[in-house]
Amino acid sequence: MRLINQKPSRIARYALGALPFAAVLLIYSVASKLRHMENPQDRLLPSLQQMAAAVERMAFTPSKRTGEYTMWLDTLASLERIGIGMLVSTVLALVLGIAMGAIPRIRATLAPFVGAFSLIPPITVLPILFIVFGLGETAKIALIVVGTAPVMTRTVAQATADVPDELLVKVQTLGANSWQIVTRVFVPMVLPRLIGAIRMGLVPAWIFLVSAEAIAAEQGLGYRIFLVRRYLAMDVILPYVAWITIIAYVLDRAFYLLSRKGLRWAHGEGGAL
């Protein structure tokens, strides 16, 4: 049988999927062991026990200096920034995107500008944001917005423009005015693509969050990673990276499930991604 026709069973699929994870873990453990055999003080590849101890210290022991649980504090601070940033981007994308996609005059006005704006490398705006908004929360949130909103807006505008002409004619023959067409056709029909845009936007959002936190913050996951880097504290950095990855994964799945459950009509057959 040809390779392209050999399909793994359900169990085999899970096993195969777990394989690369297990391989990386194994290779890491061996490498760590080897380095520790040579130098028990090695900091570059901490053992899994050392990382567990670091997590215990960061997440489950109150900090000696402040009495708070550092890792949760960092998590909350970062989630708040990315949450507000993505919320602002989502609202902007929905409002501007639908306006651009639905109303030819607004499209003519805004499309070139949004297109040009989306080409600015967001990270180069960061110094400007710090100068304008100071080193507080606003600049970090603004960076996430600058980095995600233009692309999300273009996605929503495209989704709006992709609504078939037949449907627009039909709803007009049902007597709808422009605003009703927005509320009853464009918004609901664009929602699946908006959720897709949020999922896609979260990827750069994390990059900009960590970048902004690395440069100026007092707490946050990115801040902590760059802080402990000075002490070569790989035993903290690696669990933090894993933790960020887990949060990102959970958020992505949550939006996917939201779309599946809340917008059943858009997931008729085959599902997506």
Added chain:
Amino acid sequence: MSVLEVRGLGVDYDGVRVLERIDLSVAAGAFCTVVGASGCGKSTFLRILLGQERPTRGEVLLDGVPIPPEPMPDRGVVFQKYSVFAHLSVRDNLALPLEIQRARGLGRLFGRARRQVRAEVADLLHRIGLEHAGDRYPGQLSGGMQQRLAIGQALVLKPRVLLLDEPFGALDPGIKKDMHALILNLWQDTGMTVFMVTHDIQEAFQLGTRLVVFDKLRHDPHAPRAFGATITYDLPLRPPQPPAADRPAGPDPAAAAASQPPAPDAAPETGETPDAAP
């Protein structure tokens, strides 16, 4: 009395003449079918009737008044596809026109008003044979069921004219027959005027009270774009909107209509239509 009147209509696209010198007057209660080769401009003609496009020359009158240059509830429409809203259940698709009429702000009703509207469309849901599928989304329906829904939705506001753009073109022959029965039934019940574009000549003969053929009458080999299509044949088939007693009241009037041979002199003429143009 004529519901729809087209006077001296012509359409050019970038110097290409698509339609020319079209005069047509459709009587109230008529079921007017339009056939023609693909690319002959019959879809363009329908878009003009809808108000999606403006003619280069001439005018279209509905009840004696020029139509506004955008789609309006006086002209209902069913397209071959994308005729229903994928994000609304079957029932909500039928309720949508009423919600739009009654909630001028959001276009959405809540609570009692919403339940009321859903109750009002229950009868229509039954008439288009979808009462068992009321809560399903269009994506979960077959092509024929989607078109039933589209027709039902187009009728909610009782348009003066129902425009059909190859509505059954993508359906299997068996389903098509059912759809013919449905549309004839609804046509008789409502007494509305129907204007249907199709490429299925048999269908056009079966359903229509009047058959209109679009074709190019003139052709200049040195300037193939100089002349557009116009009405080459205009055949009365049956009296418009016959009394209900004239038609079998059985569940399948389309089958009955199919068994009635079309007017003997009309059939061969249509067969020759493609070559008939000089």
